[in-house]
Amino acid sequence: ETGVTQSPTHLIKTRGQQVTLRCSSQSGHNTVSWYQQALGQGPQFIFQYYREEENGRGNFPPRFSGLQFPNYSSELNVNALELDDSALYLCASSTGTSRTGELFFGEGSRLTVL
């Protein structure tokens, strides 16, 4: 139990649609990052937010966007869904004061694009 909760746990969308995934960070954590994990692969970094601003981004197109709110909860938005966007989307929170600290991951949201 990490204290990081994600919703929804599963969802199905069709190609071209838009999706919003949500994450509630562990109490006291001001940094949130999102990862995409395709079947059989390790998680890949999408982006990170610190105090409501994006401060790091992986190799993902602009149709992947995010928000972090004053209470440090977060959203991942994906526009114009493609079949290859089918994956487990993981949210992780941390304190952000030390980059050598651990990340606490949620259970993920499994997205299927048809």
Add this chain to the structure above:
Amino acid sequence: DAKTTQPPSMDCAEGRAANLPCNHSTISGNEYVYWYRQIHSQGPQYIIHGLKNNETNEMASLIITEDRKSSTLILPHATLRDTAVYYCIVRGPNDYKLSFGAGTTVTVRA
């Protein structure tokens, strides 16, 4: 852009120690070695990390070679619940992300 090499899979007997190797020959002097694991259908879970010295916590021990080019994660008494994918990750003090590779799938057998 993973900087580590791990065997794709390994088996371990329940109750025995599991020794998971990881090669990171290009590691820089200020980069840490992290280990995470991911049990099926769950998010990754932090296990341990270290810079130079060996580290131990309630879950595992981390042994880093003197030249820091490789390390071993030791699960002292493996249980069936330790069956998971184990990821060895090299991370610098200014890295805001974790770069996961394919990991090692560890199967603990009764």
